[in-house]
Amino acid sequence: MNVSRRMFLSGSASLIVSAPMISRVFGSTSTKKNLVVIMLRGGMDGLTAVPFIGNNILGKARPDIGVDKPIKITSNFALHPQLKNFKKLWDKNKASIFHATSIPYTGRSHFEGQYLMESGGTVPYYDKTGWLGRALENANKKSLSISLPMPLILRGGRDLDNFMPSANRLPSDETLKILAADYHEDEVLSNVLRTIRKRPIAMMQTSKNSSQDVKRLAKIAGQQLAQPDGASIAVFDIAGFDTHADQGGDNGEHAKKLKQFDQIIGTLNYELSSAFEDTIIVSLTEFGRTVDQNGGSGTEHGYGSAILMAGGLLHKSKIIGDWPGLEKKNLFEGRDLDSSIDSRAVYASILARVLDSEHKQIVKNAFFNANLPDMTQRIFG
Amino acid sequence: MKTKAFIRRVGFGLKPDEQLPTNPLDWAKEQMLAVPKLIWPGKIYSEREMLDIRIDFTSSEDKLQKTEKDPSKAKVKKKKLYRRTGRKFFERYELAIRHHQAVYGNQPVFERFWHFWGNHFAIIDKNKLPVFNTGPMQREQLRPLMTGRFADMVYEMTLSWPMMKSLDNFKSRGPNSEFNVNRRRKNKPEKGLNENHGRELLELHTISPQAGYNQEDVINAAYIMTGWGFIGGKKGIEAKKIGYQGSLHEPGTHIVLGKKYKTEGFSSKTKGKKQLRNLIENLCESEDCRNFIAWKLCRHFICDDPKPGMIKIVIDAWKKSKGMLPDIHKAVLEATWKYGETEQKFLSPETWLIQIVRMTGADWPGDHKIFDYDFKSRLNYKQKKISRILGELGHLPFRAKQPNGFPDTEAEWLSQEYLVRRIALVNNPTQIGLYKNSLPLIDISKKMVNKNFDDPKELLDILSKLEKKNSNPNSLIAILCSRKVLKV
Numbered sequence: 001m002n003v004s005r006r007m008f009l010s011g012s013a014s015l016i017v018s019a020p021m022i023s024r025v026f027g028s029t030s031t032k033k034n035l036v037v038i039m040l041r042g043g044m045d046g047l048t049a050v051p052f053i054g055n056n057i058l059g060k061a062r063p064d065i066g067v068d069k070p071i072k073i074t075s076n077f078a079l080h081p082q083l084k085n086f087k088k089l090w091d092k093n094k095a096s097i098f099h100a101t102s103i104p105y106t107g108r109s110h111f112e113g114q115y116l117m118e119s120g121g122t123v124p125y126y127d128k129t130g131w132l133g134r135a136l137e138n139a140n141k142k143s144l145s146i147s148l149p150m151p152l153i154l155r156g157g158r159d160l161d162n163f164m165p166s167a168n169r170l171p172s173d174e175t176l177k178i179l180a181a182d183y184h185e186d187e188v189l190s191n192v193l194r195t196i197r198k199r200p201i202a203m204m205q206t207s208k209n210s211s212q213d214v215k216r217l218a219k220i221a222g223q224q225l226a227q228p229d230g231a232s233i234a235v236f237d238i239a240g241f242d243t244h245a246d247q248g249g250d251n252g253e254h255a256k257k258l259k260q261f262d263q264i265i266g267t268l269n270y271e272l273s274s275a276f277e278d279t280i281i282v283s284l285t286e287f288g289r290t291v292d293q294n295g296g297s298g299t300e301h302g303y304g305s306a307i308l309m310a311g312g313l314l315h316k317s318k319i320i321g322d323w324p325g326l327e328k329k330n331l332f333e334g335r336d337l338d339s340s341i342d343s344r345a346v347y348a349s350i351l352a353r354v355l356d357s358e359h360k361q362i363v364k365n366a367f368f369n370a371n372l373p374d375m376t377q378r379i380f381g
Numbered sequence: 382m383k384t385k386a387f388i389r390r391v392g393f394g395l396k397p398d399e400q401l402p403t404n405p406l407d408w409a410k411e412q413m414l415a416v417p418k419l420i421w422p423g424k425i426y427s428e429r430e431m432l433d434i435r436i437d438f439t440s441s442e443d444k445l446q447k448t449e450k451d452p453s454k455a456k457v458k459k460k461k462l463y464r465r466t467g468r469k470f471f472e473r474y475e476l477a478i479r480h481h482q483a484v485y486g487n488q489p490v491f492e493r494f495w496h497f498w499g500n501h502f503a504i505i506d507k508n509k510l511p512v513f514n515t516g517p518m519q520r521e522q523l524r525p526l527m528t529g530r531f532a533d534m535v536y537e538m539t540l541s542w543p544m545m546k547s548l549d550n551f552k553s554r555g556p557n558s559e560f561n562v563n564r565r566r567k568n569k570p571e572k573g574l575n576e577n578h579g580r581e582l583l584e585l586h587t588i589s590p591q592a593g594y595n596q597e598d599v600i601n602a603a604y605i606m607t608g609w610g611f612i613g614g615k616k617g618i619e620a621k622k623i624g625y626q627g628s629l630h631e632p633g634t635h636i637v638l639g640k641k642y643k644t645e646g647f648s649s650k651t652k653g654k655k656q657l658r659n660l661i662e663n664l665c666e667s668e669d670c671r672n673f674i675a676w677k678l679c680r681h682f683i684c685d686d687p688k689p690g691m692i693k694i695v696i697d698a699w700k701k702s703k704g705m706l707p708d709i710h711k712a713v714l715e716a717t718w719k720y721g722e723t724e725q726k727f728l729s730p731e732t733w734l735i736q737i738v739r740m741t742g743a744d745w746p747g748d749h750k751i752f753d754y755d756f757k758s759r760l761n762y763k764q765k766k767i768s769r770i771l772g773e774l775g776h777l778p779f780r781a782k783q784p785n786g787f788p789d790t791e792a793e794w795l796s797q798e799y800l801v802r803r804i805a806l807v808n809n810p811t812q813i814g815l816y817k818n819s820l821p822l823i824d825i826s827k828k829m830v831n832k833n834f835d836d837p838k839e840l841l842d843i844l845s846k847l848e849k850k851n852s853n854p855n856s857l858i859a860i861l862c863s864r865k866v867l868k869v
Contacts, residue, residue: 041782041783042783063570107590108580108596108599109580109584109590110783110785111584111585111783111785112590124590128792147798148775148796148798148799148802149775149788149793149794149796149798149799150792150795150796150797152792155792160797161797162796162797162798163797163798164798166773166798166801166802166805167769167773168773168802168805168806168808168809168812169805169808169809170801170804170805170808171804171805171808171854171855171858175808175855175858175859176804178843178847178855178858178859179804179858179859179862179863181843182843182859182863182864183864185864186864186868188791188795189795189800189864189867192795192796192797192800193800195797196797196800196801199797239782239783240782242577242783244548244549244575244576244577245549245552245575245577294553294573294574294575294576295552295553295554295571295572295573295574295575296549296552296553296572296575298549298575300575300576300577301576301580333596
């Protein structure tokens with residue numbers, strides 16, 4: 001079956017959404033809505049996560065690293081077999097994929113790309129704040145990053161914290177007060193210490209096992225997100241998608257990383273329980289990878305990739321996007337999956353939904369008034 | 382810049398018994414002239430020895446996986462194998478050598494530059510490289526290069542074993558190389574180019590994207606690099622040497638940033654071999670390379686956003702000396718001396734840790750005899766703590782996640798969780814070698830402040846308000862986690 005270059009909604013036969021559905025989608029603002037961003041560093045291969053199976057171009061281009069046991073989800077697309085939790089949510093109409101999309105960056109450098117996927121701008125190393133941080137500046141929502149650094153994506157936001165389990169114990173607040181007096185003249189240090197002193201008890205407990213197993217980290221985040229007065233924004237950071245050699249297929253390096261991503265989704269689903277209904281999880285990467293495999297059974301830096309979304313805020317599982325095709329003439333610079341839409345448009349629409357904000361306002365606050373179409377209907381409709 | 386602040390900015394501060402140098406700028410510059418010997422009293426393993434140990438480890442592990450199918454027996458055997466080959470030991474051992482040198486050595490400023498270059502040529506955390514290879518390479522190959530030319534350093538690092546392994550160039554082959562022409566003739570699928578190392582050579586090691594190269598330049602740099610990999614020797618890449626294999630090289634002239642690299646010579650074995658040397662020489666001679674490296678050095682020592690005036694001092698020295706590192710390093714020190722007073726630099730976790738143990742006279746990383754390992758026992762607390770603590774602080778120097786290494790700015794290093802970990806570390810000072818039988822902790826703090834601060838009053842005032850109980854770490858936290866120690 002041929003897929004047209006026009007808008008496609010695989011897996012969903014109809015664009016018509018019933019009236020009660022609309023009110024549920026765009027209605028109430030009273031519940032706390034959660035957004036989880038999972039950053040996938042190194043260039044996540046959208047063609048491995050969500051391979052195109054409508055023809056055999058991909059199979060021929062990747063004889064050694066193809067996905068052998070793809071889970072078919074539409075007539076043209078499949079899921080990587082490691083995305084088991086994602087598939088379960090797909091079956092419940094709680095997962096979608098935006099395919100063939102990228103941030104507006106074609107330079108193929110990880111570090112420029114990663115900077116831009118977080119800053120939301122177009123000039124590497126220029127903006128000192130991140131798109132999520134800017135969107136949250138006036139939102140009165142708590143954010144928690146599951147990482148040691150405060151990632152650029154959240155910088156500029158107000159109520160920020162970051163966390164990883166640790167074995168050492170903090171001194172009493174009396175001692176921290178001494179530091180607070182010393183930090184008085186330094187705004188950044190003061191703010192950081194203030195958040196530390198306000199941390200919930202769960203985040204102050206020490207842990208002998210400081211393992212960074214993603215399920216454990218997701219559990220911690222899930223518990224905070226599930227609290228009515230806890231964080232409503234969480235950020236995860238998984239590195240290691242840069243598979244220039246031995247990328248693997250169903251198993252191997254890229255698969256291992258996709259599995260971690262999937263475990264975070266599965267754990268959050270479990271921990272959030274009913275709050276998962278008011279949650280959306282999205283992936284974010286700096287670029288996709290070349291269609292062809294390279295000399296080392298890996299792939300090179302590319303352009304278009306996929307955004308994987310899951311959570312109860314979605315109501316219809318579907319693959320969204322304008323599929324450019326994998327024929328040579330349709331590839332970006334003859335080698336990469338093209339991007340049919342600036343992925344910031346997807347994030348802006350998701351932000352508008354989670355923050356109950358006007359799309360226009362989000363684009364202005366978070367994305368420098370870039371020309372980003374409103375994708376709300378396509379994602380949530 | 383003020384004397385004591387300068388010593389903390391470019392070195393690791395003064396030890397309790399260390400003399401204040403009369404001319405700190407000269408003191409620092411003199412350290413750039415010769416490579417200090419490693420003062421570690423224990424055994425120092427050569428890179429070759431470590432590769433042999435790596436062969437032993439990987440081959441024994443492979444064999445075990447293939448032969449032992451009973452999971453519980455396999456577990457026992459694996460543990461024994463790990464101990465015999467130092468799988469959990471060697472990274473800690475290398476860290477101990479590195480920290481011993483920084484804390485007790487007499488050229489701390491040199492060590493700071495060594496740490497800088499180790500991070501510039503970061504080897505990522507994969508394939509057990511941090512365990513067996515990264516530390517030895519930095520000691521044996523990188524360190525001696527610091528008194529030579531920058532271009533030579535780039536060339537040698539490009540062809541170092543861990544770099545070759547981590548950036549995959551040994552798997553890269555010219556699409557039209559003899560190798561691939563033969564494969565096509567035999568109807569076998571082509572094994573083509575790998576752009577990874579070519580791109581990072583341009584982006585991270587020499588000219589940065591500021592130079593404005595494009596995808597074609599990256600591909601051509603990768604063509605030039607084809608043929609370089611592991612050659613000769615027995616089975617397994619660990620047993621081989623880094624060398625050039627003409628049959629894998631992409632033939633013809635390659636163009637990078639408008640400059641042509643022709644094939645030289647007639648022998649098919651060595652044709653194209655010189656292209657890499659020529660490319661690196663040209664890259665290192667370019668204005669883009671000088672600008673990038675000078676900026677990065679200034680960012681490390683002066684401030685997160687270096688100004689043109691600072692960078693110019695380094696660039697001028699580079700031009701004048703034709704890229705000699707001692708001159709470049711001395712210029713960085715001069716620029717720091719000149720501009721450091723008005724700027725501040727937030728210290729990375731590892732630099733901060735070394736500073737606080739050095740300035741307080743702590744027993745860190747512990748007596749070298751602790752690290753006399755029998756390759757049979759379980760590692761003990763004292764052997765493990767160096768990597769545990771650096772891991773807690775988020776800065777295991779041989780474990781960069783990406784080839785751009787660890788970051789170097791306050792925005793990247795100052796977060797709630799990072800700060801919590803520094804405070805919590807000092808809250809239990811025995812961990813860093815400040816034991817209860819040493820001086821009262823408040824006296825250690827006072828001594829350290831008097832010795833290391835040009836204007837100690839503010840910090841002494843904080844101490845004067847605290848209790849004098851020996852076991853209370855308050856005074857240490859108040860000083861070692863103070864704004865003036867975190868930021869120099």
